[in-house]
Each structure stands twice: as C-alpha cells, then as structure tokens.
C-alpha cells in the first residue's frame with residue numbers, strides 16, 4: 001500500500017467528553033459541523049450520524065435489534081469518549097422520517113421529531129443519569145441553517 005494523503009496535525013481527541021447524535025442527511029452536514037465548531041466551540045466529539053438521527057434509539061418504532069445496536073453504540077462512545085455531555089440535533093424536512101412514514105403528515109414532522117428528541121433525552125437520563133443532554137433543532141433557510149435550543 002502507498003500513502004495517498006497525510007492529514008494536518010490534530011490534537012488528540014481521546015476523551016473528547018462529548019457524544020453528538022444527528023442525522024446524516026448531506027444537506028445538513030456542513031451546517032451541523034459549523035454549529036458544533038463555531039457555536040458550541042467543540043474541537044472534537046464522538047459522533048453518531050445515521051439517517052433519522054435519534055430515531056434509531058426509539059424503541060418500538062424500529063426492530064428491537066436496531067435500537068439495541070443503537071444503545072450499544074451510545075454506551076460504547078460514552079465510554080471511549082469519557083462523555084458527560086450528549087448533544088442531540090434534529091432537523092426539519094427529515095427524509096428518513098418522511099420516507100419511512102413515521103410522520104404521516106409532513107406538517108407535523110417537526111413536532112414528531114421534537115417529541116423523539118425529548119423521548120431519547122428521557123431514556124438517556126435514565127440510562128446514564130450523570131450525563132447532561134442538550135437538544136437542538138435545525139431548519140434550512142436559503143443557504144444557511146437556523147438552529148434552536150429545545151427545552
């Protein structure tokens with residue numbers, strides 16, 4: 001094998017202290033990265049980016065093994081990142097939810113996703129009471145995303 005690229009030097013991200021979970025929709029990736037780096041000032045974090053974001057942790061909606069794997073990933077990343085903080089980001093117009101018909105009415109999609117974010121926060125608080133959970137919701141507006149903190 002031959003080297004094809006050498007990255008720029010980076011500080012070690014061992015024990016980043018933060019786990020981030022968001023959707024992997026490509027429209028939102030640069031906005032999520034911008035938000036995490038420039039609003040929350042996170043240099044490094046453990047990331048789970050999958051279609052639908054936190055939806056994979058909702059038990060009952062998906063196959064039991066799906067959420068079992070999801071919670072295993074969360075526990076694994078919590079341990080390897082020594083995480084005391086979890087950041088959950090949902091977004092508007094999530095095509096995973098729409099395609100899977102988890103929100104039958106697109107007008108109620110944001111409400112449904114916000115409910116799922118709060119439900120996962122409750123589950124996280126029960127499973128890992130020492131972890132602090134933050135919820136955010138993103139909407140595209142032209143070439144930007146507007147990100148709100150959810151209570």
Ligand SMILES: [Zn+2]
Pocket residue numbers: 023024025051052053091093094095096097
């Ligand atoms: Zn999505």
